Amino acid sequence: MVGSVEVGSPAPDFELRDQHGTPVKLSGFRGGRVVLIFYPLAFTGVCQGELAQLRDDFIPYAPADVQVLTVSVDSMFTHRAWADQEGYSFPLLSDFWPHGQVARAYGVLDEEKGHAVRGTFIIDGEGVIQWSVVNPIASARDVADYLKALS
Template sequence: MTTAVAATAGTIPAVGQPAPDFELVNQYGEPVRLSSFAGQNVVVVFYPFAFSGICTGELCEIRDNIAAFEDANATVLAVSVDSKFSLRAYAAQEGYSFDLLADFWPHGAVASEYGVFDAETGMALRGTFIIDGEGIVRYSVVNPRGQARDLAEYKAALATLAQD
């Protein structure tokens, strides 16, 4: 399912198409490249800002249900325009065990590649892309500002990958 949202910088990758590859640093300053996860599923979760209410709720829900992702051979990569320093403090405060990636500079470049950067506000929209082990987008959703994503949808999409 894909929901179109205005004010995006690029085109949202279509389901069935290759996911744009990227490399960003995580909260520890370590480089993380999407293509390095070949052979496993990846859930790329774009969110506006660390420490904000809805974002924290969504990421805590993922944290509290991380076993569902692991059971589906899926790695979670959460991406925002925050710096690695902010992301390190955020991960420590909330106990996130997955990578928080800094799309800090060039500001929002990866979010733009995925069509989820809002240039007017300088932040990523709430976009999620589930990418299979061959690098193909198998699910995407972009929610309007202020609307949290549904964890049950992630689980359902991951379950279909397990059946393939």
């Protein structure tokens, strides 16, 4: 891990495929805000708890101009199975190949383990990072912090 991108800096643009194979480009959300959430791996306990909390406690209360994008190194097919099983309707983006390229650009790729740590970035309508938090793999984030940062 090199160190995450700084608040106030431009968010690195990217295009990844979601759980349905649809290309999703970060810059396609300009004019609105994005909560970009990196997590280590699908079907794991802490990640499942975090994404369930997003589904149940964040998305229903988030401002209307906010889009949630989640990213892991899992394949699109893994994301589809997980989204179907858990009822995740937000984009689960695959940073599978080139492996971890987007997580690396945001400074949240654990190079030794080959997956992201828990990094969250709030990006404004101009594509600038306004808030971020990076937690170790074992430490879950609290979506209440996202709501506070967006208010």
